[in-house]
Each structure stands twice: as structure tokens, then as C-alpha cells.
Amino acid sequence: MNAPASAPVQHCQVAIIGTGFSGLGMAIRLRQQGLDDFLLFDKEQGVGGTWRVNHYPGCACDVQSHLYSFSFEPNPQWTRMFAPQQEIKAYLERCWHKYALAEQTQLGCEIRTLHWQEAQQHWLLTAADGRQFSARYVVSGMGALSIPSIPELPGLASFKGERFHSQDWNHDYELRGKRVAVIGTGASAIQFVPQIQREVAQLDLYQRTPPWIMPKPDRDISAAEQRRFARWPWLQKLWRGGLYSLLESRVLGFAVTPKAMKLVEWVARLHLRKQVKDPALRAKLTPSYTIGCKRILLSNDYYPALEQANVSVLDNGIGEIRPHSIVDSQGVERAVDAIIFGTGFTPNDPIPRGCVFGRDGIDLVDTWPQGPEAYKGTMTQGFPNLFFLMGPNTGLGHNSMVYMIESQIHYVLSAMQLLQRNGLDSLEPKAEAQQAFNLRLQNQLGPTVWNSGGCNSWYLHPVSGRNCTVWPGFTWRFRQITRHFDPAAYHFDRVQHPLRQAQPQPEAEGANA
Structure with a gap:
């Protein structure tokens, strides 16, 4: 696919799709690392992700405010234990402004397709208006709960x-x-x-x-409590930890x-x-x-x-x-x-067919016959340099998703830094590493209440019955396995050496949940 002559392709190192907690968190961490060659894309006319587009009456979070926020950007001014939608949206907008992300944000720009360009070792992104961008890395911050589910009802x-x-x-x-x-x-x-x-x-x-x-x-957080949190940040950190x-x-x-x-x-x-x-x-x-x-x-x-x-x-x-x-x-x-x-979203089909094409032009959906899967919820074999935040099996039923997002962001940064240090162009998980990881993960999910509780939930894929949504245990365990990047589980490419270099077999820690 070639861009029209009148519309040159704009290139960046990192393309980030979505401006919710995932997308903004990724951009902020890149900036803090001194990596400024990135672009943020959002189909809406403002930032905030799900907390911008969901504005129905009574919309609020069901995780406590002080935990449902970035660890590096505490907010002592939450007015309720469970923040309403307007406050979370305002919080994300403040983060966007504070870290000066406006110039690198393309609002009203819906990315329709991604194509991996093997020779150039980068992704070609095509927007709904025909504009095209290329990026060495793509980070999807779209999340699993972004496409509304409308039942097919007769008439x-x-x-x-x-x-x-x-x-x-x-x-x-x-x-x-x-x-x-x-x-x-x-x-x-x-x-x-x-x-x-x-x-x-x-x-x-x-x-x-x-x-x-x-x-x-739920209750109001008093002005006195807000002042204490602002004056003594350690107190808010202690509260968050509790x-x-x-x-x-x-x-x-x-x-x-x-x-x-x-x-x-x-x-x-x-x-x-x-x-x-x-x-x-x-x-x-x-x-x-x-x-x-x-x-x-x-x-x-x-x-x-x-x-x-x-x-x-x-x-x-x-x-x-x-x-x-x-x-x-x-x-x-x-x-x-x-x-x-009020029928929710489609977490088991987060990316429609015809949107993402990896090596040899294969559609991402065709690689997921049993439902979405990834290595450590972040990358999938055959789609180099494509990272999913809030990817398959990173969802939670008990704690804050922001904790999982920050764990993944650290892992993605570690992968990018490894490529930079070693002069490599791309990476993707080995098929055997991805398979071993997901086999262990599905075995762990078997006896959990999500799988064995006797219901037909959106956690389970409607065709395969496989749980493609939930992380099967403690969130600190997920942070533990994403704390250090594990190169043994990956293939790497260089443009000058297009054949993939064989790597040692993944160690047990790298291949297990």
C-alpha cells in the first residue's frame, strides 16, 4: 500500500493508539526516558479514552480513586472514594497537559489499518481520512472494552x-x-x-x-482529607498501598x-x-x-x-x-x-477483521481461532514490534487495571531499550514461548471461579469457551514476570540480516505465567 503523492507518509519511532490510561501512560514514560519521537492517535476530539466516551448518567469507577490513578502522578484532590467519570476524565486531561503531549497527539484521527512492512521493518498506519503514518513500534492502548456490543434482535x-x-x-x-x-x-x-x-x-x-x-x-472525601494528602504525599501513598x-x-x-x-x-x-x-x-x-x-x-x-x-x-x-x-x-x-x-462490550473480539496485518499479510484475527492470546498479554507471534496494553488475559476481577498497565509499560520499554542497545530492528515472541505461556495460563484458569462458577460470562470466548480475558492470580505476580525483559523467548531481526536469528530456548520463568 502506497500513500498518495500529495500526502507524504509521516514517520515516528513509536505510534501509540488511544489516549486513555494505557496510551497516556506509555507516552509519559517514553518522555521521562528522553524518547520523544512518538505520536499519540485518538479517533475522538479529546483525550481520556473510555473515560471520555462513556458519559452516561451516573458513570463512575468501581475501583477506589486513589488506586485508580498513575503511581507516578498521585491526585490528592479526588472528591469521592470512587471517582465519577468527570473527575477521571479531568485527571487524564491534566496529565496530558502537564507532560506536554499536545503537539504529539493526533486527535480526530482514527487509525483503520496496520500493515507490517517487512523490508523496512516498520508498521504502516492508515487513518480513516486516508492519511498514512509509519512507525518502528506500535503500542495499542485501545483496551478490550472499547467496541460496544449490540445484540442481534429480530426486528x-x-x-x-x-x-x-x-x-x-x-x-x-x-x-x-x-x-x-x-x-x-x-x-x-x-x-x-x-x-x-x-x-x-x-x-x-x-x-x-x-x-x-x-x-x-463510597463517600465524600472531605476538604481536610484532601489537604492532608496534598501536604503529606507519603500519607496518600500509604493509603494507596492499603x-x-x-x-x-x-x-x-x-x-x-x-x-x-x-x-x-x-x-x-x-x-x-x-x-x-x-x-x-x-x-x-x-x-x-x-x-x-x-x-x-x-x-x-x-x-x-x-x-x-x-x-x-x-x-x-x-x-x-x-x-x-x-x-x-x-x-x-x-x-x-x-x-x-446496557449490553457492554466485546472483549473477546477487541480488534475486528481487516485491521491488523502482520508478517506475510496475515490478518491478526486469523491467528486467534480460539480467541485472543499473547505472550505475557503483550505481544503475539507473527506481529513484530506490536505491543498490546491491556492485552489478552491481563483483565482483572479484583484490583486496579492501572497497576497492570504500568507493569506492561515497563516491559515494553525494556524491549525497546534492548533493541536500541543491540542495533536490532524488530522482535516478536517465539511460537513455542507463546504456546507454553498460554497453556500454563489456561491451566491455572481452569479451577478459578471465572471458569468454573457456572455462568456464561464475557470473560469466556463465545465459540471456544476459552478464558481470553482475566489474569489468573495475583497482580504482583504479573509485575514480577514483566519486571525484566526475557530475550530468550523472542526472535530478533535486522534489516541487513532479514533472516530471523535463532535464539536459545526460553527459560522456565520466561515461558510460564
Whole structure:
């Protein structure tokens, strides 16, 4: 593929796609290392990633604020224990400005395709507007939860009312007095349902599987607390460490001793009993799978909202969408003015077909027949110098993703520095190293509650049933295996020596989770 003569290809050492925690964290660390030849790309007109595009009513984090932030950029001014979307977005924007990243950021520039150029040993990036860029390295900071999942419902195209996904919230549409159908009961829905319930005339909540919900230990952070954190940074660091240890201990129930989840389930059941007095409604809202099998949600106002007179929880399934109504699987028709999808994202298909082409022009999707996989969640064989942040099996069910992102960023920097020191042009994991790593990882996932909890969650690939999403254990263990780059697990190339150089077999530490 060649760029038009009127539009020369712009080159950089590192192309970073996305400006959320992953993309900004990568750019900041590059800058701190004195590596300034990089470009940040984002399809939106501003930075912030998921915390920019998700702006539905009630949007907030379910990890404590002081832990859901960069370790090198503490924020003593969080106003709540669990930060609302506006504050997280503002925090990321401040980081972008503080580290002077504006000149190297291409906003409104959606990268559509990546092609590996073997002879030049670099990637060719093509944007939606036709512009082209080349880069020695590409770092994907798009994350797994970026492509909305819209279910294929019979007749959906015929619907004449308003419809949108929670990520694409239409704030111009007046919900007051409307009959609204919410499809889905995941992490987004439990936040926006209580907000819109107060306004709408009727809210029909279509639930396929009820989530386990725990009380949310949220509160205001006082001005005095904020001043103390600002005056004594060590105090905030100590607080952050305590939160990390508290959340990290939860992996004991998820992965080490799943029977311990019975105690957590007891707390969730008590929360449900206290907040929902109607036995019939409580029965609808009680899950039949082990807690933790799906994402555990936090809320203090979701259950009370469902008890209100203008809310109906419907669990018969959807049979058909008509121009002004929804018909359930039992043939009951209910009039509706608007449909809002709270149906989440597509973590098992994070990159569509036809976007990323590696060695010999192979499509990335074709190398993942059982679902996405990578070596240490970061690189995949056949795609040199392409790094994934928040890649396959780096997701968490118990702690802060920012910790995982920072671990990966360190590993990526180590790889780049090794190439620079040794005059090498590219690297990619060996097939046997990637296979050994993922085999061990999948074996570790087998007995965890995510795999054996008796539910059909988005953690599992819909075709293979393979868990492509979650890291199977302690986050400090992931940091341990990414602390030092392990060249024995990789092939390396030089332009002047295009044949891959044979490397020693990977050591046990490099090939195991």
C-alpha cells in the first residue's frame, strides 16, 4: 500500500493508539526516558479514552480513586472514594497537559489499518481520512472494552423510536415522561438505571442474567482529607498501598480458594434482602451461579430503583422488536419510546477483521481461532514490534487495571531499550514461548471461579469457551514476570540480516505465567 503523492507518509519511532490510561501512560514514560519521537492517535476530539466516551448518567469507577490513578502522578484532590467519570476524565486531561503531549497527539484521527512492512521493518498506519503514518513500534492502548456490543434482535432495524448504547448516550434526547426499555443489566446499566428511573414514565428492564451486587463503600472525601494528602504525599501513598493490599487479598476467593466466595455471597444476599422487600422481585434478582463468575458489581441505589412503581424487571427474553414496541418470548407486547442498551462490550473480539496485518499479510484475527492470546498479554507471534496494553488475559476481577498497565509499560520499554542497545530492528515472541505461556495460563484458569462458577460470562470466548480475558492470580505476580525483559523467548531481526536469528530456548520463568 502506497500513500498518495500529495500526502507524504509521516514517520515516528513509536505510534501509540488511544489516549486513555494505557496510551497516556506509555507516552509519559517514553518522555521521562528522553524518547520523544512518538505520536499519540485518538479517533475522538479529546483525550481520556473510555473515560471520555462513556458519559452516561451516573458513570463512575468501581475501583477506589486513589488506586485508580498513575503511581507516578498521585491526585490528592479526588472528591469521592470512587471517582465519577468527570473527575477521571479531568485527571487524564491534566496529565496530558502537564507532560506536554499536545503537539504529539493526533486527535480526530482514527487509525483503520496496520500493515507490517517487512523490508523496512516498520508498521504502516492508515487513518480513516486516508492519511498514512509509519512507525518502528506500535503500542495499542485501545483496551478490550472499547467496541460496544449490540445484540442481534429480530426486528431491531424496524424500531422507530430513539435507541442508543450507554457508551453513545444521547443527552439531547429528553427521557422525562418517556417509556424506556433498558436491555442488559451489567456494570453500566446498574449505574444509569437509578439515574433515569426518576425521570421516565415507565422503565422496562430486560434482564437475561441477574448480577451479584455488593454494597458500594463510597463517600465524600472531605476538604481536610484532601489537604492532608496534598501536604503529606507519603500519607496518600500509604493509603494507596492499603487499598491495593485489601483488593489484592480478594484473589484468594477468585482463584486460590473459590470456596471462600461463599462468605462474599452471603454479604451480597444480605444486601439484596435488605434493599428488596418484594419476594417475587428478589427471586428475579438472585443469581444462580457462584459469585465472581461474572463481574461483581457495586451499588447502593440499583435495587431501590427497581422497587419503584414505574419499573418492571422482565426476564422472559426478547422475542421481537416492533416499530413502537417490544414483544417478549411469551408474546407479551409492551409499548416503548426509547431503547437503551446496557449490553457492554466485546472483549473477546477487541480488534475486528481487516485491521491488523502482520508478517506475510496475515490478518491478526486469523491467528486467534480460539480467541485472543499473547505472550505475557503483550505481544503475539507473527506481529513484530506490536505491543498490546491491556492485552489478552491481563483483565482483572479484583484490583486496579492501572497497576497492570504500568507493569506492561515497563516491559515494553525494556524491549525497546534492548533493541536500541543491540542495533536490532524488530522482535516478536517465539511460537513455542507463546504456546507454553498460554497453556500454563489456561491451566491455572481452569479451577478459578471465572471458569468454573457456572455462568456464561464475557470473560469466556463465545465459540471456544476459552478464558481470553482475566489474569489468573495475583497482580504482583504479573509485575514480577514483566519486571525484566526475557530475550530468550523472542526472535530478533535486522534489516541487513532479514533472516530471523535463532535464539536459545526460553527459560522456565520466561515461558510460564
